[in-house]
Amino acid sequence: MLKNIPAIISPELMRIIMEMGHGDEIVFADGNFPAxxxxxxxxxxxxxxxxxLLDAILKFFPLDTYVEAPVGVMEVVPGDDVVPTVWEEYKTIIKKHEGQERSIEYIERFEFYNRAEKAYAIxxxxxxxxxxxxxxxxGVVVE
Structure with a gap:
């Protein structure tokens, strides 16, 4: 155990986010995603x-400031009448940790799958x- 590390962050998840470099992507997948x-x-x-998990890791994880949208979500499939309320939660959590709103990219379903396959981890x-x-x-840590 370590001090000030949220219990929700497993040793494996902490290792992964520490190994990642600038520009690497990580996917947080819902229960239906083929992770x-x-x-x-x-x-x-x-x-x-x-x-x-987003709330826990953004205490440590810098979002990329060199891209237009360091955050991406899977856009709603055309014809699907779902309104994803969870996106508003993400915006609130990001603003809490970043001190400002960050742009979110809405990614077509199959393009999201392609990006996930190339991501550092899921x-x-x-x-x-x-x-x-x-x-x-x-992103990078600036001190």
């Missing part, structure tokens, strides 16, 4: 949701919210 099939590195966070959650999938692009 095991798409992942180069799979981190299981069963029993947790994307929002609570974190599989038990999130039941529809369209809760999230991509974060890592």
């Amino acid at each position: 095991a099939m798409k992942a180069q590195r799979l981190v299981r966070c069963d029993g947790h949701g994307v929002s609570e 974190v599989a959650t038990s999130d039941r919210a529809l369209y809760a999938n999230l991509i974060l692009k890592k």
